[in-house]
Amino acid sequence: MTALTAPAVRGGRRPVPWTRLAWVTWRQHRFMLAGVAALLGGLSLYLLIMGLKIRSAYASLAACHPATSAGCQMLASLNAGYHSTAQTFTGLLQVVPVLVGVFAGAPLLARELETGTFRFAWTQGCGRLRWTITMLALLAAALTAAAWAFSVLFSWYYHPFFAQGLDGVLAPQLFDLRGVAYAAWTLAAFAIGALAGAAIKRTVPAMAASLATWAGLDLATVLFLRKHYEAPLIAHGANPGFSINSWVVSQWFTGPAGQPASQATIRTVMQHAPASVQNAQDPGVALAWLGQRHYTQWWAYQPQSRFWLFQFIEGGWLLALSLVLLTATIWLVRRRAA
Amino acid sequence: MNAIETSGLGKRFRRAWALRDCTLAIPGGHVVALVGPNGAGKTTLLHMAVGLTTPTAGAVTVLGGDPAGSPDALNRIAFVAQDAPLYKNLPAADMLHLARNLNRRWDQRYAETRLTDLGIPLKRKVGKLSGGQQAQLALTVALARRPDLLVLDEPLAMLDPLARHDFMASVMEAVAEEGVSVILSSHVLAELERVADYLIVLSHGKVQVAGEVENLLAGHRVLTGPASETDDHMQRMSVVNCRRAGAQSHLLVRTTTAADPVPPGWEAHDVGLEELVLAYLRQPGAAALPGPVAVHAGPSAGRPGYGGPA
Numbered sequence: 001m002t003a004l005t006a007p008a009v010r011g012g013r014r015p016v017p018w019t020r021l022a023w024v025t026w027r028q029h030r031f032m033l034a035g036v037a038a039l040l041g042g043l044s045l046y047l048l049i050m051g052l053k054i055r056s057a058y059a060s061l062a063a064c065h066p067a068t069s070a071g072c073q074m075l076a077s078l079n080a081g082y083h084s085t086a087q088t089f090t091g092l093l094q095v096v097p098v099l100v101g102v103f104a105g106a107p108l109l110a111r112e113l114e115t116g117t118f119r120f121a122w123t124q125g126c127g128r129l130r131w132t133i134t135m136l137a138l139l140a141a142a143l144t145a146a147a148w149a150f151s152v153l154f155s156w157y158y159h160p161f162f163a164q165g166l167d168g169v170l171a172p173q174l175f176d177l178r179g180v181a182y183a184a185w186t187l188a189a190f191a192i193g194a195l196a197g198a199a200i201k202r203t204v205p206a207m208a209a210s211l212a213t214w215a216g217l218d219l220a221t222v223l224f225l226r227k228h229y230e231a232p233l234i235a236h237g238a239n240p241g242f243s244i245n246s247w248v249v250s251q252w253f254t255g256p257a258g259q260p261a262s263q264a265t266i267r268t269v270m271q272h273a274p275a276s277v278q279n280a281q282d283p284g285v286a287l288a289w290l291g292q293r294h295y296t297q298w299w300a301y302q303p304q305s306r307f308w309l310f311q312f313i314e315g316g317w318l319l320a321l322s323l324v325l326l327t328a329t330i331w332l333v334r335r336r337a338a
Numbered sequence: 339m340n341a342i343e344t345s346g347l348g349k350r351f352r353r354a355w356a357l358r359d360c361t362l363a364i365p366g367g368h369v370v371a372l373v374g375p376n377g378a379g380k381t382t383l384l385h386m387a388v389g390l391t392t393p394t395a396g397a398v399t400v401l402g403g404d405p406a407g408s409p410d411a412l413n414r415i416a417f418v419a420q421d422a423p424l425y426k427n428l429p430a431a432d433m434l435h436l437a438r439n440l441n442r443r444w445d446q447r448y449a450e451t452r453l454t455d456l457g458i459p460l461k462r463k464v465g466k467l468s469g470g471q472q473a474q475l476a477l478t479v480a481l482a483r484r485p486d487l488l489v490l491d492e493p494l495a496m497l498d499p500l501a502r503h504d505f506m507a508s509v510m511e512a513v514a515e516e517g518v519s520v521i522l523s524s525h526v527l528a529e530l531e532r533v534a535d536y537l538i539v540l541s542h543g544k545v546q547v548a549g550e551v552e553n554l555l556a557g558h559r560v561l562t563g564p565a566s567e568t569d570d571h572m573q574r575m576s577v578v579n580c581r582r583a584g585a586q587s588h589l590l591v592r593t594t595t596a597a598d599p600v601p602p603g604w605e606a607h608d609v610g611l612e613e614l615v616l617a618y619l620r621q622p623g624a625a626a627l628p629g630p631v632a633v634h635a636g637p638s639a640g641r642p643g644y645g646g647p648a
Contacts, residue, residue: 015442016439016440024440115426116419118390119423120425121440123388123415123416123417125409125443127407127412131440
């Protein structure tokens with residue numbers, strides 16, 4: 001067989017170093033990574049500028065005397081404008097993780113399988129397992145880290161609104177974007193995309209499947225799962241005594257005998273209330289009136305103090321899910337009969 | 339050392355067997371031609387040999403016993419898949435750099451020199467190269483890995499005659515200079531005749547012929563004689579295939595020695611590789627394998643017995 005005497009020939013029996021595979025990963029995915037960097041970079045710049053503006057606006061408002069003057073009222077309405085813009089913006093940011101999953105995760109293996117280049121990549125000296133593990137691990141780490149850094153910046157940007165008590169930290173559209181959740185959702189989106197690509201083997205269907213799966217998972221979490229991370233606290237009566245920014249997960253009425261009362265029953269009872277009660281601005285008035293008739297309103301709520309507990313529960317299961325999906329992807333590559 | 343060794347190797351896709359009961363020992367140091375009609379299982383066999391496909395049954399080892407697809411095997415086998423898949427959006431130079439980083443053994447100077455000699459611009463994207471240049475680039479990437487075994491799946495299918503000639507010349511140069519073993523599948527018989535010294539014919543997922551070309555050619559000849567006597571001779575000789583043309587019949591027969599008597603009134607000719615392959619492909623029941631092989635005797639099929647060269 002071939003004599004390996006030429007000095008130009010490198011290598012021996014040791015495996016291909018990770019750093020070489022890292023270069024391959026970078027060379028093949030640098031446009032995707034640049035795209036993610038440009039997207040997050042652009043959004044970060046916006047957050048930075050707006051964050052500074054909002055801070056100076058609240059500082060001016062705090063320094064404004066007397067607070068009831070027309071000038072101060074104008075400042076306050078300006079700040080309300082910042083707040084509503086921020087709320088719209090958070091809606092936009094929800095989709096960034098799924099974009100990563102669809103554009104970074106799904107094509108990763110699907111494109112190799114679709115164009116046939118896997119026959120090149122998987123027959124090189126490094127072997128397909130090392131190739132797959134390096135690529136998945138490096139890209140997952142890079143994207144997760146970028147998402148985490150971005151969510152730290154977002155938390156800074158949004159902090160003045162929390163400080164003003166305008167939003168609860170457990171509010172669904174804000175919870176996802178802060179703490180460890182944003183990074184975890186990004187990682188999950190990438191893992192879903194990678195597995196879909198390996199299983200479906202075609203880029204566009206894999207993108208569609210990962211989009212649908214991620215959206216379904218996100219919706220199910222927000223609507224059904226998250227509220228059960230910890231048993232909600234219960235409050236009732238006219239003065240329930242929990243913060244307005246707590247996350248109310250359900251509310252209901254009970255009748256005089258303690259039996260559940262439907263909304264219709266409450267409406268019927270309320271028809272007998274005097275006009276002063278019916279037209280009262282403060283809902284506590286109606287509740288007090290109902291209380292005199294032994295109708296009680298109940299709330300199940302999650303207090304804001306559970307934010308980090310919930311963050312780590314959600315981050316934890318998403319991390320576990322992502323690891324399972326990535327393992328399944330590696331297993332599919334290993335097992336795949338071309 | 340055997341380049342590829344299979345025992346009872348089989349691969350089933352859904353319900354159909356792409357390859358079945360394949361037992362082969364392909365010795366190293368040869369240029370092996372793997373021929374057969376479309377769907378015969380050529381690609382499946384090669385994919386299993388390079389570890390891309392896992393067998394449904396049996397086992398395959400390469401280069402003296404390494405399991406196919408193991409790190410040691412991958413390190414010493416270079417594979418150029420059908421249509422020479424490379425990353426089309428990478429410049430040729432980056433393609434080399436990529437392959438260099440994916441392999442333990444790599445000869446960068448050889449790769450660059452070869453591309454320069456071939457006139458393939460290093461800065462041009464792979465997708466912008468001609469079909470022949472892409473095939474040559476894929477071959478360069480494979481050879482720069484300094485493999486002990488080079489596996490080529492239908493390397494000539496997409497190439498024009500000139501590119502075919504150049505491609506095969508490159509392969510033969512590597513064989514002469516590096517002593518690399520080569521196995522290539524193709525249905526372009528004419529191209530293989532000049533280069534291959536070992537032949538495997540696959541048909542309908544089964545190995546029909548396997549042996550050194552020289553021995554195969556020596557072990558077969560064509561007898562031409564009157565059609566009226568054909569049936570009589572077919573009873574007594576090991577006939578692979580019979581073609582009748584008017585009053586004459588052409589029989590491809592197996593001979594055990596060069597001195598086999600020619601029946602009176604008949605003429606004997608040496609057989610060419612292409613003629614031999616075509617004769618076997620026309621008779622899927624016939625086989626020429628090392629060792630005893632049972633075949634179904636049809637009206638004009640070969641006989642059960644000890645076929646072909648040992």
